[in-house]
Amino acid sequence: MRIAVTGSIATDHLMVFPGRFTEQLIEGQLERVSLSFLADRLEVHRGGVAANIAFGLGLLGCDPLLVGAAGTDFAEYDAWLRAAGVDTCAVRVSDTLHTARFVCTTDADQNQIATFYAGAMAEAAGIDLAESASHAGPLALVLVGADDPAAMLRHTATAHRLGIPVAADPSQQLARLDREQARALVEGATWLFTNAYEAALLLERTGWSQEDLLERAGTWITTLGADGVTLARSGTPRLHIPAVPTARTADPTGAGDAFRAGFLAGLAWQWPPEQAARLGCALATTVLESVGTQEYKLLAADLIARIGQTYGDDAARAAEPRLAGVS
Template sequence: MRIAVTGSIATDHLMVYPGRFAEQLLADRLDKVSLSFLVDRLEARRGGVGANISWALARLGLCPVLVGAAGTDFAEYSERLRAAGVDTSSVRISDSLHTARFVCTTDREQNQIATFYAGAMAEARAIDLAETVRLTGGIDLVLIGADDPEAMLRHTTAAHGLGIAVAADPAQQLARLEGEQVRRLVDGARFLFTNEYEAALLREHTGWSEKEILDRVGTWITTFGAEGVSLIRAGRSPLRVPAVHSDRIVDPTGAGDAFRAGFLAGIAWGRPPDQSARLGCALATIVLESVGTQEYKLLAADLVSRMVDAYGPAEAAEIEPWLSGVS
């Protein structure tokens, strides 16, 4: 299965604040916030949801196609992605704008305050998905990740028109999308990804009940952090997959992207959704233990060991033969 990943390409500036944001926020002064946090650490890393998911898919042995927009400063980043196995030929390079920037501060309780500058991402709407399909010789599934909203809608429409399966992952863009736009992104998706908060926001924006959403998608996957993942499908009993535990959580940034990559890799290998979700949970935990969204060490033996501990030897043995391409 060939997977195209559409979504943001960005540079991440990740900072760590040793205190608690809550201690500085006054409930009766939230309409006039003026705060400055002295941080202990700054890490500049490559990121963006489209690039993160593509990177992880490539590390698992697949050959994903990254579809997004970046600036003229993307050359070194592109070379790094290509070396890992990501096809970057469908990335549009802006003549005038910088690659997007994500600036995020995390406190000691893993709460985050973040700002995102779109930059060249705004030009993603000019990308023609049909041209990507022609250049690559065919795409089997397109993940519609957080990106320029018009690009997300255009790619969704194009994928459906081309008969390509869609994995809808509106994520952070749910906050700025209108109801009709969200309905267009969701309707007809083979997979729908949300976290717990986004699931509630999705229902609010679409005006659809859970049943009405399930009537329009194949599988709805919702992540609950340390509480694991739920998979629900119309007419079937819900499945719940526990998270892979860790005592060494360093930075939550990028864990959701890693989960999606693990899940989609499992699907690409023909594994069932629950087994794919277990792989996604194991990969997400590895990312949680690293600073940066693409800086983690990935070993097949480590993935298998984590799955043995979390789900038992039999479940790990089912996925182990598919990890030969891990690098």
């Protein structure tokens, strides 16, 4: 099962503020906010939601097709992704613009304040998914992640026209979408990804109730951080998957992308959604324990142990045959 992952490709500038953002906010003064946080640490890493998800899928041996726009500085990043097993033949490289930048500061409570500069991502709407699919071979699923909004709408429409199932993952771009755009991105999706905040924002943007949305999409997966994930589908009980615990969180950036990579890998292997979500949670915790979205290593024994310790021996045994080749 070949998966195309569309969305942003970026460089992450990650900083750590040792205090709490909330302690700097003064009641009655929020109409005009001018704050500066002195960071203790700066890390510069490769990122972007599509690249992060594709990286995880590549490490799991799923041969993902990355579809997005990058800048004139992409050569080194390109080599890194290819080495991880990502097919980058569908990446559009700008002649003039730099790769997108994500600048994020995390406080002592793991709250984050971030800014995203689009750069070459502004050219993503020029990518023809149908052409990419014709060159890369048959696609079984297209994840439409946060990207230039025009590109997200184009990829969604193309996938539906070609009869390829869509996993809708609008995430950070929900704030930029109007009602019709938000509805177009999620209606008819086989899978829908949000975190808890994005779930509420999606309902506000679409103007639909939860049941309205579930009747228009397939399975809605909501990540809840340390509380795990829920899987909801119209007419069936909501399913809750606990998170894989950790005592050494280093940086939350990229954990949601890692969950998606693990979940999509499970789908590619034709696992039931519950089993796929367990792998997603194990991968998310692995990323939580490292700084940077693509700086982690995957070991079969570690993933199997995490699954067994959290979900039981039967779950570990079910995952072992596929994970045995991960190194």
